[in-house]
Amino acid sequence: MxxxxxxxxxxxxxxxxxxxFERWKTIKERICHAVLMCTALACVLxxxxxxxxxxIKGWPVLSSEFLLTNPRNNLTEGGIWAxxxxxxxxxxxxxxxxxxxxxxxxxxxxxxxxxxxxxxxxNLGVVNLAGVPSIVHALFGVGAFVLFAHLGxxxxxxxxxxxxxxxxxxxxxxxxxLAAVPVSFREACWNMGxxxxxxxxxxxxPNSIAxxxxxxxxxxxxxxxxxxxILFTGAVLFVPIADQGWESFVPYGPHDRFMxxxxxxxxxSTQIRGVRDELLYGTAVVLIGMVLAVNSxxxxxxxxxxxxxxx
Amino acid sequence: xxxxxxxxxxxxxxxxxxxVSLWYGNxxxxxxVTLEVKxxxxxxxxxxxxxxxxxxxxxxxxxxxxxxxxxxxxxxTVLGKNIYDADVSLSELRKxxxxxxxxxxxxxxxxxxxxxxxxxxxxxxxxxxxDQRDAMVESALREVDLWDEIKDRIHKKxxxxxxxxxxxxxxxxxxxxxxxxxxxxxxxxxxDAEGTERIETLLxxxxxxxxxxxxxxxMAQARRASDECIFMLLGELVEHGTTEQIFFxxxxxxxxxxxxxxxx
Numbered sequence: 001m002x003x004x005x006x007x008x009x010x011x012x013x014x015x016x017x018x019x020x021f022e023r024w025k026t027i028k029e030r031i032c033h034a035v036l037m038c039t040a041l042a043c044v045l046x047x048x049x050x051x052x053x054x055x056i057k058g059w060p061v062l063s064s065e066f067l068l069t070n071p072r073n074n075l076t077e078g079g080i081w082a083x084x085x086x087x088x089x090x091x092x093x094x095x096x097x098x099x100x101x102x103x104x105x106x107x108x109x110x111x112x113x114x115x116x117x118x119x120x121x122x123n124l125g126v127v128n129l130a131g132v133p134s135i136v137h138a139l140f141g142v143g144a145f146v147l148f149a150h151l152g153x154x155x156x157x158x159x160x161x162x163x164x165x166x167x168x169x170x171x172x173x174x175x176x177x178l179a180a181v182p183v184s185f186r187e188a189c190w191n192m193g194x195x196x197x198x199x200x201x202x203x204x205x206p207n208s209i210a211x212x213x214x215x216x217x218x219x220x221x222x223x224x225x226x227x228x229x230i231l232f233t234g235a236v237l238f239v240p241i242a243d244q245g246w247e248s249f250v251p252y253g254p255h256d257r258f259m260x261x262x263x264x265x266x267x268x269s270t271q272i273r274g275v276r277d278e279l280l281y282g283t284a285v286v287l288i289g290m291v292l293a294v295n296s297x298x299x300x301x302x303x304x305x306x307x308x309x310x311x
Numbered sequence: 312x313x314x315x316x317x318x319x320x321x322x323x324x325x326x327x328x329x330x331v332s333l334w335y336g337n338x339x340x341x342x343x344v345t346l347e348v349k350x351x352x353x354x355x356x357x358x359x360x361x362x363x364x365x366x367x368x369x370x371x372x373x374x375x376x377x378x379x380x381x382x383x384x385x386x387x388t389v390l391g392k393n394i395y396d397a398d399v400s401l402s403e404l405r406k407x408x409x410x411x412x413x414x415x416x417x418x419x420x421x422x423x424x425x426x427x428x429x430x431x432x433x434x435x436x437x438x439x440x441x442d443q444r445d446a447m448v449e450s451a452l453r454e455v456d457l458w459d460e461i462k463d464r465i466h467k468k469x470x471x472x473x474x475x476x477x478x479x480x481x482x483x484x485x486x487x488x489x490x491x492x493x494x495x496x497x498x499x500x501x502x503d504a505e506g507t508e509r510i511e512t513l514l515x516x517x518x519x520x521x522x523x524x525x526x527x528x529x530m531a532q533a534r535r536a537s538d539e540c541i542f543m544l545l546g547e548l549v550e551h552g553t554t555e556q557i558f559f560x561x562x563x564x565x566x567x568x569x570x571x572x573x574x575x
Binding site for chain 1: 372374377379401402403404405406409410412414416417418419420428429432433481484485488
């Protein structure tokens, strides 16, 4: 018998039975599995904890009346209508500015731009813009929109500032959505004599709209939640607005200062004494609820549009 | 290089290339290719992978230029016109010189819209009546022998058809543009034997009406389906002759070795 034969000579009843080393391997595998699962769970835990905590603390004030009435008595009473509608207009205006510019820029970068130094500089700009802290955006907003463009501290100035902040992500998500459309579709179009724009309008955009919209909608959540960019550019502590009638639905003009939910929460918790805790937590619940609702909407939209797509 | 023999009927030249060289960046993919493709015939481009067949094919409608850093020299004349002339519109050129790809690539819209896509990007919106459009779709689908099979499904997405039907559709969508030349880049390589056979039958029926240039890896297909063959190697045109001559009496040793399957 050779050495090899001896080494593999196992009596039939011991055949395929785990050795000590194999058992140790199995134990390590189980430990790893457990640890990895715990880290994944640890990511969900804070979300549940935060939501639960806020809900419990804010529950007493949550009602339709809380949503629909204006703050009163130095913000210590009443609801959150004025900041809520302010946030709505802020988000709407910033997206009206950022979405068209961002999407079209994304289209240019993905479909037209060649690999040259201009493109590389634009890419560098987009990446760096995405990394700028929001408080720096705020200062930029003050310089560029409030002072230089003479918009003053206003809804418009704040919307522009938020738009600049959301732009890089919209550009990037648009590019990714476009890049996911197979090149073979473009080849088919070009070979029939379609221009790039005809190809984009008839084939590429309709097939990437799901991804593009998802990217844009996710920025709604971000625009609604950020406090720093509106801090110096237009959001204020209190604006008396109409309690009823159509004026309560369009309380701010583009040049007016406005209230916003995120800033309202900030002032309630740091600037004003004697605010009941419920009011504070109730506001937080509404803010986070809005963000979660918008995110879920974008997921639903994506699922729906994907189910209709087929190639 | 053996001159093209006169035995294959047609004498009108559809595509004439003179001294065509092409570089992708620094890599030379075509070296002084000179050839004449006769009108109304099926001409096969054969040769091992990387020999420049597809590159040459893509020169004929100048689609190569969409793939980045490409330099072309020499002269290519299509239907008597030098396609590198300054007044050539790429859009018009590609109308007359259509292309079919290796993997069927119908657009993710309905069969009906696929067939009309070409026409619609070349005409102002709403310039065609509904009847005209319907007639175009029917005649194009009939020409590729697809109408009876899918006439009830023409408003469904084209990407739901079988691969063979998709490839026929890709041919059909060129037809409303009234092309003169159809370029095919291994049109059967994604299909099974039966699909291949039916596409070849279709090719036979397109013959004479259109000039067809087909790139193929499949030697048997080149032999079955084409009137003339062009053998290429390492970016050079080695031999051009009738299919019979290339397969039974090759003039170049390299052609002979390739036909016999000693490499490639």
